[in-house]
Amino acid sequence: MPPAIHSNRDAQTFDVVVIGGGHNGLVCAAYLARAGLTVKVLERRAIVGGAAVTEEFHPGFRNSVAAYTVSLLNPKVIADLELHRHGLKIVERPAMNFLPLPDGGYLLTGDGRTKAEIAKFSPKDAECYDRYSARLTVVADTLRELALRAPPNVVKGFGWRGLRELVRAASLGNRLRGLDLEAQRLLLDLFTKSAAEFLSEWFESEPLKALFGFDSIVGNYASPFDPGTAYVLLHHAFGEVNGKKGAWGHAIGGMGAITQSMAKAAAEHGVEIETGAEVAEVLIERDRVVGVALKDGRIVRGRTLAANVNLKLLYTRLLPEQSLPPPFLERMRNFKCGSGSFRMNLALSELPSFTALPGKAAGAHHGAGIIIGPSLAYMDKAYRDALAHGWSREPVVEMVIPSVLDDSLAPPGAHVASLFCQHVAPELPNGRSWDDAKEEVADLMIATVDRYAPGFASSVVGRQALSPLDLEREFGLVGGDIFHGALSLNQLFSARPMLGHADYRGPIGGLYHCGSGAHPGGGVTGAPGHNAARAILADLKPFSSSSL
Numbered sequence: 384m385p386p387a388i389h390s391n392r393d394a395q396t397f398d399v400v401v402i403g404g405g406h407n408g409l410v411c412a413a414y415l416a417r418a419g420l421t422v423k424v425l426e427r428r429a430i431v432g433g434a435a436v437t438e439e440f441h442p443g444f445r446n447s448v449a450a451y452t453v454s455l456l457n458p459k460v461i462a463d464l465e466l467h468r469h470g471l472k473i474v475e476r477p478a479m480n481f482l483p484l485p486d487g488g489y490l491l492t493g494d495g496r497t498k499a500e501i502a503k504f505s506p507k508d509a510e511c512y513d514r515y516s517a518r519l520t521v522v523a524d525t526l527r528e529l530a531l532r533a534p535p536n537v538v539k540g541f542g543w544r545g546l547r548e549l550v551r552a553a554s555l556g557n558r559l560r561g562l563d564l565e566a567q568r569l570l571l572d573l574f575t576k577s578a579a580e581f582l583s584e585w586f587e588s589e590p591l592k593a594l595f596g597f598d599s600i601v602g603n604y605a606s607p608f609d610p611g612t613a614y615v616l617l618h619h620a621f622g623e624v625n626g627k628k629g630a631w632g633h634a635i636g637g638m639g640a641i642t643q644s645m646a647k648a649a650a651e652h653g654v655e656i657e658t659g660a661e662v663a664e665v666l667i668e669r670d671r672v673v674g675v676a677l678k679d680g681r682i683v684r685g686r687t688l689a690a691n692v693n694l695k696l697l698y699t700r701l702l703p704e705q706s707l708p709p710p711f712l713e714r715m716r717n718f719k720c721g722s723g724s725f726r727m728n729l730a731l732s733e734l735p736s737f738t739a740l741p742g743k744a745a746g747a748h749h750g751a752g753i754i755i756g757p758s759l760a761y762m763d764k765a766y767r768d769a770l771a772h773g774w775s776r777e778p779v780v781e782m783v784i785p786s787v788l789d790d791s792l793a794p795p796g797a798h799v800a801s802l803f804c805q806h807v808a809p810e811l812p813n814g815r816s817w818d819d820a821k822e823e824v825a826d827l828m829i830a831t832v833d834r835y836a837p838g839f840a841s842s843v844v845g846r847q848a849l850s851p852l853d854l855e856r857e858f859g860l861v862g863g864d865i866f867h868g869a870l871s872l873n874q875l876f877s878a879r880p881m882l883g884h885a886d887y888r889g890p891i892g893g894l895y896h897c898g899s900g901a902h903p904g905g906g907v908t909g910a911p912g913h914n915a916a917r918a919i920l921a922d923l924k925p926f927s928s929s930s931l
């Protein structure tokens with residue numbers, strides 16, 4: 384039923400109303416207010432942060448509920464918004480990744496040990512590793528730079544918008560031409576090949592390919608043998624922690640510490656943030672947005688709107704159908720959302736002891752991203768199983784135990800673990816509901832870790848499980864998609880969310896995209912929020928000196 388609207392003619396009209404207080408909404412709002420605009424953020428949940436929040440999930444145990452590890456957060460955003468001054472502290476993991484194997488072997492990477500560890504499996508791969516890292520770094524550097532630029536947008540005709548896009552395309556071309564030929568070839572490989580094909584050209588050892596290949600299926604409901612998966616691997620490689628490229632880390636206090644620092648920065652610049660404020664409808668007059676109607680019936684007026692919510696949700700649920708060009712709406716309905724993710728938070732009485740590396744005293748491997756997924760073939764089988772059955776009976780799980788690095792999350796001696804489980808179907812076959820299957824799948828995920836760390840299951844004293852359906856209900860992530868839409872070639876760069884709308888502007892006057900459905904896509908980056916703020920400022924304050 385549409386909300387009963389309470390018109391309030393004396394209410395303030397904000398320059399910008401941001402729909403959703405996820406990290407990108409907060410970043411966008413902070414930049415705009417810093418430039419002197421009046422900005423209001425409306426967030427449906429009781430706390431801001433979207434998928435980057437810390438909450439108590441079991442008495443005495445807090446954890447990053449959804450997103451759980453940090454790397455992609457853009458250093459410019461951290462510096463511009465002074466997030467460290469607002470309380471953000473990020474620490475590096477003591478080891479990057481730990482891949483225990485069924486035969487008791489393992490691979491433990493990071494902190495100077497990677498080459499020696501790889502040599503255990505293949506001296507040839509160890510030789511190749513430096514060259515691979517150097518090559519990937521060059522390409523990741525380019526991607527990192529492109530993350531803060533609007534991609535060239537496809538526009539009709541040769542007006543000023545056409546000219547602007549021509550300049551943008553030329554500048555992108557120049558940037559890419561700046562890469563040597565081999566790097567350009569590598570970039571093409573990464574955009575077109577499967578992760579399996581790409582990695583097999585460099586390495587022979589299955590555990591190593593599994594360790595690197597895991598990044599290609601994180602939040603990507605696909606087999607690592609599917610073309611295009613190599614790009615997702617690259618997407619996870621363009622981050623850094625405290626200036627260390629490619630590293631992953633932990634925000635003290637959990638991912639919520641990132642968004643709390645962003646909210647503080649935004650508030651300091653004058654942003655009004657309201658939680659418990661669910662937008663029910665975008666209001667349009669004479670082909671321009673004029674504000675929103677909240678679920679409680681109130682109206683909040685804005686000269687422009689910046690949508691941080693998933694764009695499929697925005698266009699198929701919050702806008703009147705007849706307000707949108709039919710081809711646009713049809714494409715949006717087909718926008719692929721559904722990353723195949725299942726997320727658990729566990730309260731543990733003790734640290735796990737792995738068969739591959741026994742002992743319950745904290746070791747470097749406990750602070751790593753622990754990957755259960757010993758080979759690319761295992762990952763492929765997991766995906767095929769999920770297609771047929773709804774989830775894989777031998778699933779791929781990444782476990783991170785942040786309490787090893789952060790004693791604010793669990794009582795003394797106890798721990799919290801994040802389980803990020805890949806390859807569950809966004810919707811179950813045969814009309815089965817995730818609400819009916821969730822606990823069975825949660826048991827399976829714990830049992831899967833237990834196979835590599837016997838006794839793990841009995842150390843679990845509390846748990847929270849989030850199925851794709853829960854992720855949609857709780858955070859508005861359509862199909863449970865962690866990235867607000869697949870990172871497939873047809874939904875990236877100039878095609879995100881679709882050709883003609885890559886410049887953060889929607890099809891209705893005054894409506895902007897500031898969430899992960901816009902370039903460069905998902906992850907806790909702050910980049911879409913930053914780039915959308917730039918587009919909004921270009922339109923609202925074209926002659927202002929405040930630039931980003």
Ligand SMILES: Cc1cc2nc3c(=O)[nH]c(=O)nc-3n(C[C@H](O)[C@H](O)[C@H](O)COP(=O)(O)OP(=O)(O)OC[C@H]3O[C@@H](n4cnc5c(N)ncnc54)[C@H](O)[C@@H]3O)c2cc1C
Pocket residue numbers: 402403404405406407408425426427428431432433434435448449450451452453454455456660661662663691692693724726803854857858859860864865866867897898899900904905906907908
């Ligand atoms: C399980 C999981 C694990 C992940 N792990 C990682 C990780 O480890 N590292 C990483 O970098 N990234 C990770 N990601 C991805 C990353 O968290 C997201 O891509 C990113 O947080 C999205 O940010 P956003 O601001 O664009 O959108 P969101 O965080 O989705 O924010 C959108 C906001 O809009 C609000 N909203 C929805 N509907 C309405 C409405 N009608 N009215 C008002 N408000 C509304 C939502 O409540 C939400 O707060 C993970 C995501 C998930 C779900």
